[in-house]
Amino acid sequence: MELIFWSLFVGLTIGELLVVHVFKLSKQNKIRDWVEPAFEAIIIAIIIRTLLIQAFKIPTSSMEDTLLINDHIIANKFIYGTTIPFRKDKILRFEKPKRGDVVIFRYPVDPKLMFIKRCIGLPGDTIEIKDKFVYVNSQKLEEKYVYHKDIRTFPAMYAPRDNYGPIKVPEGHYFVMGDNRDYSSDSRFWGFLPDEFLRGKAWIVYWPPNRWRIIKHEKIIVNEPTADIKGNTLLPATK
Structure with missing residues (x-):
């Protein structure tokens, strides 16, 4: 899963760099050259925080x-x-x-x-x-x-x-x-x-x-449930 995350993160980062580069090449007014890439970066940051990763203390x-x-x-x-x-x-x-x-x-x-x-x-x-x-x-x-x-x-x-x-x-x-x-x-x-x-x-x-x-996630291996809390045996589900 970490590989999938980094693939998405790198893809988004490259996309942002391309956006900035395109705006620089367009030679439009300086305000637009600064505002639009900044807006794109904010949107991407919101997407990353909402959907991908988040920091906690x-x-x-x-x-x-x-x-x-x-x-x-x-x-x-x-x-x-x-x-x-x-x-x-x-x-x-x-x-x-x-x-x-x-x-x-x-x-x-x-x-x-x-x-x-x-x-x-x-x-x-x-x-x-x-x-x-x-x-x-x-x-x-x-x-x-x-x-x-x-x-x-x-x-x-x-x-x-x-x-x-x-x-x-x-x-x-x-x-x-x-x-x-x-x-x-x-x-x-x-x-x-x-x-x-x-x-x-x-x-x-x-x-x-x-x-x-x-962070290490300890793998806990136990018997799969075969009886309810009263001790009654549960039968396998029929297909």
């Missing part, structure tokens, strides 16, 4: 140690599809989120806010947390990226942080969690993430310079 510790406070990142906005204003459906979708992807989305409780978490459960998955350990489809996850600050474990009757579920992820939704599990507001507290709220996939940490890197 990490304000909290909920994704430590993967992402730290004040990390500046670039998100790939087109990989999960681009939304059309006033509509929920998406266009130009290249792939759907996978378990382990670090995703950026509008906070379902307050869509004006943007959140970043790791995708843990896909539609149809059964999620359960036992004493801080996460199980997907009854399989315990080996999560090397998880960071725990609090050694205490709370029972489910007090809070869903350390003990939760089991619960099945509905169609068109995802279960997301912060890597800093003890200090993250995520699906354990406010529910599933609707697909239409997805806005991109974290790609690069570009600032500060000593933190520059491509």
Whole structure:
């Protein structure tokens, strides 16, 4: 996907240079020679920000140690599809989120806010947390990226942080969690993430310079769901 992005970016950049060059050769008045290329550049910048990439600053510790406070990142906005204003459906979708992807989305409780978490459960998955350990489809996850600050474990009757579920992820939704599990507001507290709220996939940490890197999306491999949360076996769909 990075190759597709850079192809689009280079293509747009070359196009902009050609536009500027054509205006210079036209020998029209100086104001037009300056205004029109500048206008073209602004339009292209808006297109890139709206459809392709966007920069974000990490304000909290909920994704430590993967992402730290004040990390500046670039998100790939087109990989999960681009939304059309006033509509929920998406266009130009290249792939759907996978378990382990670090995703950026509008906070379902307050869509004006943007959140970043790791995708843990896909539609149809059964999620359960036992004493801080996460199980997907009854399989315990080996999560090397998880960071725990609090050694205490709370029972489910007090809070869903350390003990939760089991619960099945509905169609068109995802279960997301912060890597800093003890200090993250995520699906354990406010529910599933609707697909239409997805806005991109974290790609690069570009600032500060000593933190520059491509963000690693840990691949989480688990058994595909074969039973519902009551233990009833699900039969393969007939063709």
